[in-house]
Amino acid sequence: MSENRFSTRPLYLQLREALLERIAAGQWKAGNAIPNEADLARDFGVSPGTMRKALDLLEAQRVLTRRQGRGTFINDQNSAEMAQRYNKLRGPDGRPVVVEPEVGPIGEAAATEQEVRRLGLEPQARVYRFTRTYFREHRAFMMDEVVVPAAIFPGLEKQREVATDVVTLAQRYGLLTGSAAERITTGPADAIRAGIFNVAPGAPLLNFDRVVFELNGLPLEWRLGYCHLSSGYYLAALG
Amino acid sequence: MSENRFSTRPLYLQLREALLERIAAGQWKAGNAIPNEADLARDFGVSPGTMRKALDLLEAQRVLTRRQGRGTFINDQNSAEMAQRYNKLRGPDGRPVVVEPEVGPIGEAAATEQEVRRLGLEPQARVYRFTRTYFREHRAFMMDEVVVPAAIFPGLEKQREVATDVVTLAQRYGLLTGSAAERITTGPADAIRAGIFNVAPGAPLLNFDRVVFELNGLPLEWRLGYCHLSSGYYLAALG
DNA sequence: AAGTGGTCTAGACCACTCA
DNA sequence: GAGTGGTCTAGACCACTTG
Numbered sequence A, B: 001m002s003e004n005r006f007s008t009r010p011l012y013l014q015l016r017e018a019l020l021e022r023i024a025a026g027q028w029k030a031g032n033a034i035p036n037e038a039d040l041a042r043d044f045g046v047s048p049g050t051m052r053k054a055l056d057l058l059e060a061q062r063v064l065t066r067r068q069g070r071g072t073f074i075n076d077q078n079s080a081e082m083a084q085r086y087n088k089l090r091g092p093d094g095r096p097v098v099v100e101p102e103v104g105p106i107g108e109a110a111a112t113e114q115e116v117r118r119l120g121l122e123p124q125a126r127v128y129r130f131t132r133t134y135f136r137e138h139r140a141f142m143m144d145e146v147v148v149p150a151a152i153f154p155g156l157e158k159q160r161e162v163a164t165d166v167v168t169l170a171q172r173y174g175l176l177t178g179s180a181a182e183r184i185t186t187g188p189a190d191a192i193r194a195g196i197f198n199v200a201p202g203a204p205l206l207n208f209d210r211v212v213f214e215l216n217g218l219p220l221e222w223r224l225g226y227c228h229l230s231s232g233y234y235l236a237a238l239g
Numbered sequence C: 001a002a003g004t005g006g007t008c009t010a011g012a013c014c015a016c017t018c019a
Numbered sequence D: 001g002a003g004t005g006g007t008c009t010a011g012a013c014c015a016c017t018t019g
Helices: A011-024 A037-044 A048-060 A113-119 A166-172 A191-197 B011-024 B037-044 B048-060 B113-119 B166-172 B191-197
Strands: A064-067 A071-074 A107-110 A126-136 A139-149 A177-188 A204-214 A219-227 A233-238 B064-067 B071-074 B107-110 B126-136 B139-149 B177-188 B204-214 B219-227 B233-238
Touching: A011 A037, A011 A048, A037 A048, A048 A064, A113 A139, A113 A219, A139 A191, A166 A177, A166 A219, A177 B204, A204 B177, A204 B204, A204 B233, A233 B204, A233 B233, B011 B037, B011 B048, B037 B048, B048 B064, B113 B139, B113 B219, B139 B191, B166 B177, B166 B219
Parallel strands: none
Antiparallel strands: A064 A071, A107 A126, A126 A139, A139 A219, A177 A204, A177 B233, A204 A219, A233 B177, B064 B071, B107 B126, B126 B139, B139 B219, B177 B204, B204 B219
16 A cells, blocks of 8 residues: 555555455455454555445445454355346335346447447547347246447457346456446337237237446446336435 | 443444444534544543444445545535435436425324334334325336334424435434345236326336335334336446 | 443544634 | 545554354
8 A cells, every 4th residue: 555655545455455466366266354453554555444434335346344343344246135236126015026047149230429428438439339138927027128348348249148238247257346326217018029928919018128337437338128017116216 | 431341242333333322412513523533542541442432333334524634524414325225226327316205194093014024013003004106207107105113203294395214204203224125026006006107008017126224233224116218327336 | 251242431633614 | 724534553441243
């Protein structure tokens, strides 16, 4: 840390980055405990209070979990809980609807103007496009049209099994997901989707338009979703 | 604070309560600055770091706003920004849709079983019920069916002008709103609502089911909303 | 009993705002 | 330049978990 002492950025933010680098480098493995905060503070040559502030930040960002009496653990991004963190669909009983999509073929193309805007890309940047179809009891009830920057996920077309959700996808490329913004509208099912979902044309669907960002704000995925929610609901938590 | 020193509750949480009491008592007025954190710490006989933790908590809960170099201010719950804090409707341009509802007559009755469950009431508890209708360019586009516990808002039937939103309502009764949970579904407009919104029967509506809680978790309002969103969207922020 | 994170203390110095 | 919140230090003690 000492070489950064004269930086204008708060020390605890620099510590956060340094800790993230150690995680990305694989020095600490998911699910395992990292050293206690006193040792970490000594390692980095900072006061325990400052180290604590960095660790608390990473816990708020769902990178770490701290448990009194036990230790500080790196969250496993492959766990069901983490992989489904952006899934807000709930059944009639209020429990998460576990979704296991089927991923369609992955194509590569130049980004449209809208994709450039939503994903913060350079004009003509390359993107991968694919669809996901979600089933429940062998019936499709949701489908996604997904766009991701090719520069961030090189070689994705050979990695279809990794594209089931953006958390798993990011993790495979050494990235951690942060916040996301979802725009929700409703509209009638067109003929194609009515067929896929086995509902009458014109039946109301929930439509989603979501961008998921990396921890530092880099856009990772833009998704348009169409959902036939026969029972249950979408759960939004308001601050 | 000293009489509470032996309580098992963390000191900074007790400080938070004490500060809230001073605000509720009107000792400090909305929009005004409160004493600086060093003075407050001396007043309450605690260390500055502990007082800071309490103040930071209240800022996160939108009770205070802290500004470096200026001071710590009590948020004005009557401000447009605060009153609309649970309104997640956005126009095509992404800006909040300002809504000014018309409040219908307020009736009193015994709570239904469902109302008892959603609002955490005793069986047979009294509730107030009323509707809100939202207009844009002289056309209705949303309506709410609202239920609130009569015990929390006594005399509300004579206070219709205060029931435009739950933040204003709570403020008038000396309460501060905290978190809320909104369940979103979609469904076809029935004949009545199709008429009110001037759309075809069966047209897709966004349906909301929201409970807003007081800062300490007490349920304040249960609302069923029906919305014809011709343009724009509902914005959900995902952690 | 040993080890962990959670709370709390009592300061110092810095960055920002405003008269 | 005076006053504010933001950062940082260097500890102490407590509550909780585990061997």
